[in-house]
Each structure stands twice: as C-alpha cells, then as structure tokens.
Amino acid sequence: MIKSFDGLHLGAYAGTAAALYGDRELISDGEHRLTYVEFDAWSRGVARWWHDLGVRRGDPVLMLTPNSIEMMVALAALWRIGAVPAPVVTGYGRHELGQITRGVQPRAVVTSVGGFGSRDTVSELDGLMDRHLTSRPPAVLTDGTREGWQGMPGRPGGEVEVDLTPVASPDSDTDTCLLLHTSGSTAAPKGVELTSRGIHRGLQIFEDRGILGPEDVGMTMSPLSHVSGLVTSFLLQWCLGARTTILRRWAVDNAVDLIARERVTYVGGPMTFLTDLCNHYERVGPGGHRIVKMTSGGAATPPALVERAEQLGIWVGRVYGMTETSGVVSAPYLTSSLVERSTLDGLLDEEAEVRVLDDDGAPLPPGTEGDIHVRGPHVVRGYTDPEATAAQFSDGWFDTGDVGVLSADGWLKITGRTKEIINRGGEKFATRDIEDAIASHPDVATAAVVAVSHERFGEVPCAFVQPRHGAELAPEGLAAYLLDRGLAKAKIPGEFLIVDDLPRSATGKIQRKDLLGLRETLQREPEAGR
Known part of the structure; x- marks a missing residue:
C-alpha cells in the first residue's frame, strides 16, 4: 500500500x-x-x-x-x-x-x-x-x-x-x-x-x-x-x-x-x-x-x-497536475461517470486546496472561471531561481498559470491558460524561447509564436515572422536554422507565416490575442500578410 x-x-x-x-x-x-x-x-x-x-x-x-x-x-x-x-x-x-x-x-x-x-x-x-x-x-x-x-x-x-x-x-x-x-x-x-x-x-x-x-x-x-x-x-x-x-x-x-x-x-x-x-x-x-x-x-x-x-473497453480518466504539484492534484474515482471523466479534469485531492481568482487577485465563488492557484503538500518548495519562485509562489500558494472553474463539490475543469506557453502532447515550452531563437536569424526583424490546436498533440507552435527590409524568408529555411541551433524538435513551429507586420497596440506591444485571427485571414487570403 x-x-x-x-x-x-x-x-x-x-x-x-x-x-x-x-x-x-x-x-x-x-x-x-x-x-x-x-x-x-x-x-x-x-x-x-x-x-x-x-x-x-x-x-x-x-x-x-x-x-x-x-x-x-x-x-x-x-x-x-x-x-x-x-x-x-x-x-x-x-x-x-x-x-x-x-x-x-x-x-x-x-x-x-x-x-x-x-x-x-x-x-x-x-x-x-x-x-x-x-x-x-x-x-x-x-x-x-x-x-x-x-x-x-x-x-x-x-x-x-x-x-x-x-x-x-x-x-x-x-x-x-x-x-x-x-x-x-x-x-x-x-x-x-x-x-x-x-x-x-x-x-x-x-x-x-x-x-x-x-x-x-x-x-x-x-x-x-x-x-x-x-x-x-x-x-x-x-x-x-x-x-x-x-x-x-x-x-x-x-x-x-x-x-x-x-x-x-x-x-x-x-x-x-x-x-x-x-x-x-x-x-x-x-x-x-x-x-x-x-x-x-x-x-x-x-x-x-x-x-x-x-x-473500445478502455476506462479513461482526465487528471490535472504538473511538475510544480509533484504530479496529480485532481483525479476521478474509478466509479466516476463517463460524463465526469470526459468533461472534467478530476475531483480535487482531499489534502489539496484550490482557489480561483479574478484579474485583481480577489477570490471567485464556485462555478466561476478565473486563475487557478494551488496549495497543499503536493506543491513543490519552489524553483532553483529565487526570482521565478517569488513570481509564482506566495504563502504556500502556487500560481499555475491555468484558467478554470472549481465546482462547489470539488470538481475541477481547466478552460485555458494565462501563461505564454505551448503544451505539445504534455511537454510545455515557452513561446519566448522559440521567438528568441527565430529572431536571432540575420534576416528576421521580429517574431511572435502562439499555440494552435492540433489533432494529435493538442497544441503545436505557430510562428509569425516579419523579415528585415528586403529580405526573403522561407519556412523550410527557418526550420532548418532552428534545428541547426540545437532547438528541440518539438519546439519547431508547424507553421511559419511570413508577414509584413504584426498586430500591435498603441505602445507597440504585439497583440497576441489578434494573431489567431491574422492566421485565419492568411489561410483564406495567402497574400494578405504581404
């Protein structure tokens, strides 16, 4: 036992x-x-x-x-x-x-x-x-x-x-x-x-x-x-x-x-x-x-x-957890219904606590979507980097970077993410790391990477790349460049979309929320980005 x-x-x-x-x-x-x-x-x-x-x-x-x-x-x-x-x-x-x-x-x-x-x-x-x-x-x-x-x-x-x-x-x-x-x-x-x-x-x-x-x-x-x-x-x-x-x-x-x-x-x-x-x-x-x-x-x-x-006769239960929670913090029972096991991400462990917060850090009532924070014996002591620890751990609470809903009876449902990461088949990668690698190419002016859905892996990276003035870029060349730099194969974007500019705010910040819309436009009208 x-x-x-x-x-x-x-x-x-x-x-x-x-x-x-x-x-x-x-x-x-x-x-x-x-x-x-x-x-x-x-x-x-x-x-x-x-x-x-x-x-x-x-x-x-x-x-x-x-x-x-x-x-x-x-x-x-x-x-x-x-x-x-x-x-x-x-x-x-x-x-x-x-x-x-x-x-x-x-x-x-x-x-x-x-x-x-x-x-x-x-x-x-x-x-x-x-x-x-x-x-x-x-x-x-x-x-x-x-x-x-x-x-x-x-x-x-x-x-x-x-x-x-x-x-x-x-x-x-x-x-x-x-x-x-x-x-x-x-x-x-x-x-x-x-x-x-x-x-x-x-x-x-x-x-x-x-x-x-x-x-x-x-x-x-x-x-x-x-x-x-x-x-x-x-x-x-x-x-x-x-x-x-x-x-x-x-x-x-x-x-x-x-x-x-x-x-x-x-x-x-x-x-x-x-x-x-x-x-x-x-x-x-x-x-x-x-x-x-x-x-x-x-x-x-x-x-x-x-x-x-x-x-096919296979019992499947969705569970929730991550490295920072030492594995799983919520799971169904073997006797849980198919609806519970297929639409929810497990029932919270009896020794774990979850709080759901709004954008201002205030607790939200059960059934309301917000930022997921976890506390309990599962939660790790922190990162080796003190600054990273201070950014995500506070009074025993860990900011998971996930968005979700906790029901009154303890069932958890993850609905999204606040962090800029790609979750490809369970492996998580920072979009910034991929962006920095692409931007190191001598013919790249700037790049932005977002997650796009994938039937097999759940998510894969998609890169929007703005060339330097007068430069010509090809997706195959960019992929080969990243592999030559030693980037993990799983980080290589499945799509490289070459664009004249990226959607930005009035202060010049890339508007990531608009990138998926730009992708849809480019798929309909391939010349729209040029």
Whole structure:
C-alpha cells in the first residue's frame, strides 16, 4: 500500500518495497526481469559506488538517459545517499541542455551510449561540460564505456563486483529529492525542486480513487525524466507491489505488442498516446489483450476521445497536475461517470486546496472561471531561481498559470491558460524561447509564436515572422536554422507565416490575442500578410 511509504524519503523506498513485496516481479524491459529484492540489492550496490565517486547528500546529478531499468536503478541509488537526481527530458536539444547544465552545475553526469538513435549524447555532454562547468565531474554511462566515461556497475552476481555495504539513507521527506525542469513564461527551462512528501501525496490519490492496485501492470509511455512518466510508470507500481515494463521509445505498434505480451492493464500519458492507441484498436478490430485503464493529463483530452476509448473497453480518466504539484492534484474515482471523466479534469485531492481568482487577485465563488492557484503538500518548495519562485509562489500558494472553474463539490475543469506557453502532447515550452531563437536569424526583424490546436498533440507552435527590409524568408529555411541551433524538435513551429507586420497596440506591444485571427485571414487570403 502507498500509505506504507508515508513520511519516508525516497531513499528508503527500495528497502521498504523489498521488505513488503519480496520476490514479486517489479520491472522488466523485454530482456531482463527484476524482483523487488533484486532491484533493492542492485540499487544498494550502485549507491555505495556513487558514494565512492564522491557524490553526497544534496549533490545534483544530471541524467540524460532513455527509459531503462538502469535509469531506475541509478535514480534509486542516488536517492539512497540523499543526492538529487536531475533527469532531463530526452526531447531537449543542445540549446536547452546547455541552459540546464549551466544552471544545475552537476556533481556528476549520466547518459547512455545507446537508445538515442543517431544522437551522440556523450559528445554533446562532453562539449557542454567543457563550456559550462569550471571542472569536469565524474561522467557515467548506464550501458557501456567511452573515453573519459565510466560504466555503472552491473547487477549483483554479474561480471562487475558490487559492494553491497549499505550507505546511510536520508530520513527527511521534506528535503529536495528530485530536480526536474519545466518551461514557463520565461525562456530557459526552470529547475523545480520536488520533495518526497509531495511525491507521496501525488501517488496516494491513485490508490484513494481506486484507479490502481497491486494486481495492475504498468508500462512506460512518457519519458521517466518527466513527472508524469515517473509517477504513472514506475513510482506507483513500486509502492503498490505491482509490476511495470519498459517501452524504450513510443511507437504504437511496439506499444500494442508489449501491452499484449506483458498483459499491461494501466498506462498514463497525454492524449497523443491515447489517440494513437484508439486509432490502432479501431483499425485492427476486436481480439487480443488491451489496456483497460488510462489516466490522461498534460494537453487537454477532448471528451470525444474519452468516449472513443470507452467504446473500445478502455476506462479513461482526465487528471490535472504538473511538475510544480509533484504530479496529480485532481483525479476521478474509478466509479466516476463517463460524463465526469470526459468533461472534467478530476475531483480535487482531499489534502489539496484550490482557489480561483479574478484579474485583481480577489477570490471567485464556485462555478466561476478565473486563475487557478494551488496549495497543499503536493506543491513543490519552489524553483532553483529565487526570482521565478517569488513570481509564482506566495504563502504556500502556487500560481499555475491555468484558467478554470472549481465546482462547489470539488470538481475541477481547466478552460485555458494565462501563461505564454505551448503544451505539445504534455511537454510545455515557452513561446519566448522559440521567438528568441527565430529572431536571432540575420534576416528576421521580429517574431511572435502562439499555440494552435492540433489533432494529435493538442497544441503545436505557430510562428509569425516579419523579415528585415528586403529580405526573403522561407519556412523550410527557418526550420532548418532552428534545428541547426540545437532547438528541440518539438519546439519547431508547424507553421511559419511570413508577414509584413504584426498586430500591435498603441505602445507597440504585439497583440497576441489578434494573431489567431491574422492566421485565419492568411489561410483564406495567402497574400494578405504581404
């Protein structure tokens, strides 16, 4: 039961879970399987190894790794010594990764030789460490060796001897135990400091609402470096005595095969994955094992998609949360109606508070739309940037940047956003970061980026670009320029609209609310922008 982990630092989770669940299977990856006891022993040995490398309590460790058993062992081992893992979403490019490396100043760096296709993260990180760190920290590979890098020890009983002498685990569930990065209205990704107490509360709601139990089997769909993937694909199963299986990279055919082979019952992730699964199951027709439950957050999940899943025998519940709330703060019950699960974003957790404010910061009555603020044990201690913390946290309240409605009986419905961010399939990016990158092009005078709806990803960026006088710009050239700068592929606008000018106020400020109207005009009359 998840309650058994209440009050514990994540460093004590491996030992506690091993004592509770013993030789039950915990995790598999298609080639290897580990029980709770085996996972505990391996992470204990790697914890001693980290300690011998000089990593200590409170030290940040940058991790750029694909979903793997080795990643989870490395995380558990770092937690055992009280270090602070900083896993980075693998979709980030050199641009974002450089910002994060400079900000984190890691005590060690971890990556993988394989699992990234043609991308050479070892060379990337070598360059970033030389550029942004005053001295080179220990550099670790989860799956091999390269010059200047050392391999993480294998499991006990393997070719590499592992010292299983215990390392003292931290005992405070209010210490920072995880550093994740998210984009808000500022350009650079912001470091978010999560605690064991907040993460535990974010897990507990799934058990309280009857969504998961020890009989369930999970699967990684989202990256384990993202709060959604970490919570729904591993931490929940770890605490419940359930099991989970690793899908290294999303491809719907591979996912469906793994679901059938491992008898997966539950997955969590954005609407992108649910859309792909529904399309596949509708195409192939009945037969074979399918998932039976899914929670969907991040990009808003349309009611029609939840209804499609229901017709396929898949229970889907919309949930609400984010990195700054340690995951989910509202979720339906397993017994909630289809209407509740498809049109609302969950029932507020009993230990969370939400207030809805008007433009002047005054509280609004239930049922009235306004700015969403959250308080409770879920809410993180803040950002690594004190100015960003001061801007969004006040007296325990976190300004989510979302707009919504809270009913008198605690149901939450998100209706919009106040921040200038793109939510593409659950990954959030600052429009300003994309705008700054486009504006660095020598032939660009100015640029503005807004979110436009997308059937699969929920939202994608759309860029309005004003060329310098006399310059000629082509969308293909702009996209290639951004990729060459190392911008994450997910940030590359799906549309580049070349315009003579942008709608502005009397003071010269770009009027973002008018940009979507301009887009409609350009789609009807392609020459209207010139």
